[in-house]
Amino acid sequence: MIDCDPADTARQPPPILWSLGLLHGELRARHGLSLHDYLVLGALAGAEGGPVPVTQLTAFLQESGTRMSALLKNLQAAGLIERNRRGRDRRTVEVTLTEAGRARFADAESAAHMWLRRHVLL
Template sequence: MIDRDPPGTTWQEPPRILRTLGLLHGELRVHHGLSLHDYLVLGALAEAPAHPLPVAHLTEFLSESGDRMSYLLRGLQAAGLIERRRRTADRRTVEVSLTEAGRARFGDAERTARTLLGRHLGPRKEAA
């Protein structure tokens, strides 16, 4: 079955930001094995002033449910990019930190993201 637009409708190019985020997601997947969410989690951990970071802060940062965040963190932990452990002083709190592999993967992904975002969202060149 072939999807077609109803007669009388025209397809419009998605806004630049949406197209760019889609491209970024693809680049992160292909070159770094990360989803856009994975990249955001690793970035939050890399930029955190205090290490490790409580899972609750990551959940709030991404506006995700606890279940979704657990799913994302399980995948990152299985890949060896993060470590999760319970806080010693309060065993109810789970904290997350980057591994050296996670820090390196984020650094590579960050370079890819900056290049792609600069290319697609940087200042537009005027036609001569």
């Protein structure tokens, strides 16, 4: 983690950028998730167990298809999501959260809320 030296404010990034970077580090260190991973799991958790098309996740994060594919590949390898082709329309890939993914997101969400209350929402 990067320590903040109050005397070195001239080179410090803007407060929101700094806060997001620190939150990313917290999620990575405690839960093995990047900020993007956390956002993807959150979008899936918000779908309440239903499948979400990859195109919807791509639009949500405004990422390229290639970048989204890499993110999902890593989450799938970690056992946090499942990817399947839609039954009738095999061109559409849908993503669902596994129980492990739901548990990891719940833990990360709780930690993120605590972190934000402690460091940002003072």
